Amino acid sequence: MALRISxxxxxxxxxxxxxxxxxxxxxxGRSEVSHLRGHLTETLESQIRLMVPGITEQVVIGNxxxxxxxxxxxxxxxxxxxxxxxxxSGPQLLAAGTRQAATAPAxxxxxxxxxxxxxxxxxxxGGLTYGEVAVALDPAGALDQVxxxxxxxxxxxxxxxxTLLAAIVVVTRASLRPLDELNAAxxxxxxxxxxxxxxxxxxxxxxxxxxxxxxxxxxxECALASLRESELRWQFALEGAGDGVWDWDLRAGRIYFSAxxxxxxxxxxxxxxxxxxxxxxxxxxxxxxxxxxxMARHLDASTEVFVDEHxxxxxxxxxxxxxxxxxxxxxxDEGAALHMIGTHTDITAxxxxxxxxxxxxDQLQALVQEQTADLRRAKxxxxxxxxxxxxxxANMSHELRTPMHAMLAFAxxxxxxxxxxxxxxxxxxxxxxxxLSRLLNDLLDLSNIEAGRxxxxxxxxxxxxxxxxxxxxxxxxxxxxxxxxxxxxPPHAPRVTGDPARLAQVVRNIVANAIRYSPEGGRIDVAFxxxxxxxxxxxxxxxxxGIPEQELETxxxxxxxxxxxxxxxxxxxLGLAICREIxxxxxxxxxxxxxxxxxxxxxxxxxxxETAEEDVYEI
Amino acid sequence: xPQARAEKPLSFGVISQRSxxxxxxxxxxxxxxxxxxxxxxxxLKLGGSGPETSQRVGRxxxxxxxxxxxxxxDNDKVGYRVIARPLGSAIRGQIVVLEDSPVARLADLDGxxxxxxxxxxxxxxxxxxxxxxxxxxxxxxxxxxxxxxAMAQLKSGRAPAASVNSxxxxxxxxxxxxxxxxxxxxxxxxxxxxxxxxxxxxxxxxALQAALVGMAADEEGARVLAAAAAxxxxxxxxxxxxxxxxxxxxxxxxxxxSLVRPD
Numbered sequence: 001m002a003l004r005i006s007x008x009x010x011x012x013x014x015x016x017x018x019x020x021x022x023x024x025x026x027x028x029g030r031s032e033v034s035h036l037r038g039h040l041t042e043t044l045e046s047q048i049r050l051m052v053p054g055i056t057e058q059v060v061i062g063n064x065x066x067x068x069x070x071x072x073x074x075x076x077x078x079x080x081x082x083x084x085x086x087x088x089s090g091p092q093l094l095a096a097g098t099r100q101a102a103t104a105p106a107x108x109x110x111x112x113x114x115x116x117x118x119x120x121x122x123x124x125x126g127g128l129t130y131g132e133v134a135v136a137l138d139p140a141g142a143l144d145q146v147x148x149x150x151x152x153x154x155x156x157x158x159x160x161x162x163t164l165l166a167a168i169v170v171v172t173r174a175s176l177r178p179l180d181e182l183n184a185a186x187x188x189x190x191x192x193x194x195x196x197x198x199x200x201x202x203x204x205x206x207x208x209x210x211x212x213x214x215x216x217x218x219x220x221e222c223a224l225a226s227l228r229e230s231e232l233r234w235q236f237a238l239e240g241a242g243d244g245v246w247d248w249d250l251r252a253g254r255i256y257f258s259a260x261x262x263x264x265x266x267x268x269x270x271x272x273x274x275x276x277x278x279x280x281x282x283x284x285x286x287x288x289x290x291x292x293x294x295m296a297r298h299l300d301a302s303t304e305v306f307v308d309e310h311x312x313x314x315x316x317x318x319x320x321x322x323x324x325x326x327x328x329x330x331x332x333d334e335g336a337a338l339h340m341i342g343t344h345t346d347i348t349a350x351x352x353x354x355x356x357x358x359x360x361x362d363q364l365q366a367l368v369q370e371q372t373a374d375l376r377r378a379k380x381x382x383x384x385x386x387x388x389x390x391x392x393x394a395n396m397s398h399e400l401r402t403p404m405h406a407m408l409a410f411a412x413x414x415x416x417x418x419x420x421x422x423x424x425x426x427x428x429x430x431x432x433x434x435x436l437s438r439l440l441n442d443l444l445d446l447s448n449i450e451a452g453r454x455x456x457x458x459x460x461x462x463x464x465x466x467x468x469x470x471x472x473x474x475x476x477x478x479x480x481x482x483x484x485x486x487x488x489x490p491p492h493a494p495r496v497t498g499d500p501a502r503l504a505q506v507v508r509n510i511v512a513n514a515i516r517y518s519p520e521g522g523r524i525d526v527a528f529x530x531x532x533x534x535x536x537x538x539x540x541x542x543x544x545x546g547i548p549e550q551e552l553e554t555x556x557x558x559x560x561x562x563x564x565x566x567x568x569x570x571x572x573x574l575g576l577a578i579c580r581e582i583x584x585x586x587x588x589x590x591x592x593x594x595x596x597x598x599x600x601x602x603x604x605x606x607x608x609x610e611t612a613e614e615d616v617y618e619i
Numbered sequence: 620x621p622q623a624r625a626e627k628p629l630s631f632g633v634i635s636q637r638s639x640x641x642x643x644x645x646x647x648x649x650x651x652x653x654x655x656x657x658x659x660x661x662x663l664k665l666g667g668s669g670p671e672t673s674q675r676v677g678r679x680x681x682x683x684x685x686x687x688x689x690x691x692x693d694n695d696k697v698g699y700r701v702i703a704r705p706l707g708s709a710i711r712g713q714i715v716v717l718e719d720s721p722v723a724r725l726a727d728l729d730g731x732x733x734x735x736x737x738x739x740x741x742x743x744x745x746x747x748x749x750x751x752x753x754x755x756x757x758x759x760x761x762x763x764x765x766x767x768x769a770m771a772q773l774k775s776g777r778a779p780a781a782s783v784n785s786x787x788x789x790x791x792x793x794x795x796x797x798x799x800x801x802x803x804x805x806x807x808x809x810x811x812x813x814x815x816x817x818x819x820x821x822x823x824x825x826a827l828q829a830a831l832v833g834m835a836a837d838e839e840g841a842r843v844l845a846a847a848a849a850x851x852x853x854x855x856x857x858x859x860x861x862x863x864x865x866x867x868x869x870x871x872x873x874x875x876x877s878l879v880r881p882d
Contacts, residue, residue: 057639060639063667127648128663
């Protein structure tokens with residue numbers, strides 16, 4: 001049992017004072033006994049010294065009666081135990097002292113260890129020994145006196161110690177009274193009186209302690225006020241949110257359910273107990289296992305938070321969905337859960353909404369699947385029709401081109417052999433035939449491409465040579481409009497791997513468009529640039545009307561012509577589409593833009609062939 | 620009692636001139652010597668006081684005695700026979716005062732206190748008191764028990780005068796450093812004798828006498844005598860000489876003619 005500080009001080013002081021007092025008494029006793037020993041020794045010598053002359057006188061004259069009286073008289077004086085004359089002739093005279101009843105306790109006598117002091121003195125006169133006088137001193141009487149003195153000293157000492165202890169008690173109580181008051185203030189504070197403060201009075205240490213307590217109490221009061229506010233806000237929030245609260249003490253096996261929690265299940269306060277079974281027994285049978293597993297995982301710390309949705313049976317027998325969220329807030333050293341808190345939120349409405357949403361989603365999925373099937377079928381039909389179209393076009397082109405060649409041949413003959421008028425008719429036939437032939441070729445190419453029947457050779461092609469060759473082919477057309485085709489000499493040969501005829505077809509198509517849409521006396525520039533990743537870029541720029549910005553991409557679609565050039569005769573609307581397909585087949589890309597000075601600019605980028613000089617291409 | 624010999628020693632009584640202890644210190648060595656020399660065992664016997672010693676002499680209790688009280692009228696009947704006496708000057712009875720005392724004559728002591736050893740002392744009481752009575756000087760006696768007791772009263776001033784044995788007085792004054800003046804002095808008397816009781820056998824008496832007389836000549840005896848004399852500041856010569864009863868007739872005569880009567 002813990003003792004009060006004042007009690008401890010009194011006990012310690014008592015022990016110390018008693019030890020000190022005992023030591024003082026012990027030393028005093030030792031001193032007194034030592035002094036007594038010396039005193040008795042001196043007394044013994046004195047007795048002998050006083051006795052010898054008288055005894056000698058009487059011995060010499062043979063007055064043994066006087067000797068006996070002398071011995072008896074002296075023996076009566078304490079602390080003499082006895083006095084004896086032993087005559088040399090044999091007889092002896094013995095006088096015993098008076099022995100008073102000893103008052104000192106036996107243990108004290110034993111502790112003092114004082115023997116009977118004896119001293120014998122021979123009496124000889126003139127060389128003749130008469131006998132021996134002996135004296136014995138009994139220290140008992142003197143010891144009694146010492147004992148009485150020590151007892152008096154002990155009494156005074158005890159009185160002094162008692163007075164000192166009383167003073168210590170008074171001073172200690174007075175000194176500790178502020179501490180008791182501080183303790184009482186702390187107890188009242190602990191009992192809820194948060195306005196309790198200690199009186200800062202007394203010793204400086206007590207004042208400091210009281211001030212420290214008051215400071216701590218002030219901070220705690222503020223913190224508790226904040227906590228109460230926070231708790232009120234939390235309760236308000238929970239009640240506002242309609243959540244039920246539970247607080248589970250796993251050590252005691254008790255769980256607190258808030259009134260709201262019980263009300264959510266249709267119960268009044270007091271109708272539900274405070275054990276976990278109250279909760280568990282109300283969980284829907286289909287949810288019970290999952291809920292208990294989730295709870296077990298959290299209790300063994302496998303999950304950070306306990307979250308589970310389950311149905312709970314209400315008092316009326318109906319079930320409602322609840323979202324349970326909880327967390328263990330205290331564990332023991334082994335990690336076992338000791339305290340867990342949590343909430344239950346009624347999510348029945350949300351669960352019903354979720355179910356409704358799922359139903360709508362399922363319906364939508366079914367509808368989408370049905371429409372997708374329709375689209376797939378339509379797509380397949382369209383693809384089949386496209387394939388049929390391509391096949392038709394290919395067949396038609398082939399079938400048309402054969403008679404077209406004959407027509408062109410005869411138109412050429414007719415133009416060359418007929419009169420001027422006839423020649424002009426044949427010339428119109430030839431020109432229209434040529435256009436129709438190009439259209440048929442384009443249709444044939446496009447249909448082959450779309451049908452996947454276009455084949456490409458893989459050869460090393462020098463695009464500069466290709467441009468040069470196309471330039472030669474186009475010389476008449478260029479000359480007819482006094483156009484200049486300027487091919488900038490590349491620093492290194494722009495070589496690519498591909499089908500030289502198809503690549504020449506691309507160049508030819510674009511140059512032909514440039515010639516077609518360039519004003520007379522204009523200029524067409526062809527240049528090569530190295531681009532990153534071993535690619536070759538060829539640029540063909542004209543000085544025509546250019547391409548509207550919104551059409552820069554669509555001009556590569558089939559049967560599309562730029563609105564800026566649509567009025568001009570000549571295009572089939574398939575050339576650029578074919579060019580894009582050919583370039584794509586060569587893993588390249590083609591795009592159009594307008595030059596800074598006007599006119600269209602076509603960029604064709606193709607994978608190049610690695611050469612020793614490739615690194616010198618500018619990027 | 621002190622002797623523990625097979626043969627019963629002869630008791631040797633000594634007159635109380637000094638304290639018993641001093642007397643024993645003086646005589647015990649002498650008696651031991653005499654016992655050895657004479658073959659006669661001797662044991663010192665002292666009385667408690669001068670009168671007691673004198674009375675014991677009168678009763679014949681001592682076999683051998685060193686005393687002149689044997690010559691009183693009553694004690695003379697016991698029949699002690701002198702055999703020797705100490706060497707040296709004779710003794711006188713004296714009335715002495717301190718050297719600076721105003722007392723100049725015996726008459727000045729009339730009505731005053733005079734210290735005496737005891738009322739049995741020969742020269743220090745009978746002789747001096749007789750003279751005072753004859754001079755019609757009435758003094759108040761104060762007994763000191765023995766010679767030196769009376770001298771001590773003088774020294775201390777308790778008595779303006781003392782009645783003393785001249786020889787004892789001179790020895791005491793020298794030993795104690797006392798300066799005194801003799802106011803009156805008697806005629807000379809032989810020193811105190813050693814006498815034997817009639818029951819002592821003749822051969823024992825003769826042996827003792829021979830030992831006494833021959834003691835001073837004996838080396839050991841002389842040493843014992845010298846040591847004893849030194850105790851009391853006794854002047855030489857030391858030793859004893861043979862005497863006869865007739866030599867003390869003057870003493871017997873004085874006792875018979877004295878105005879002093881025993882109490």
